[in-house]
Amino acid sequence: MKNWLELSNAEDEKVWNKIYDELKFEPSIANFPSFKVPTPFITYDISHHLYYLSKFHSSTNGVR
Numbered sequence: 001m002k003n004w005l006e007l008s009n010a011e012d013e014k015v016w017n018k019i020y021d022e023l024k025f026e027p028s029i030a031n032f033p034s035f036k037v038p039t040p041f042i043t044y045d046i047s048h049h050l051y052y053l054s055k056f057h058s059s060t061n062g063v064r
Contacts, residue, residue: 007015019025023035 019035023037025035028034
């Protein structure tokens with residue numbers, strides 16, 4: 001992907017600290033889930049958007 005920018009070390013650390021702190025993220029291949037979502041939270045069904053996105057990508061060969 002050509003439109004991505006690499007984070008600086010300071011930005012990377014800030015992002016991961018937020019993930020670890022807010023989601024209580026504990027990476028694991030044995031214990032699931034490896035994060036906790038804050039409550040209350042809202043879940044949205046976006047499946048209908050995925051259908052249209054896949055059609056868009058197939059018609060443009062992934063080029064935006």
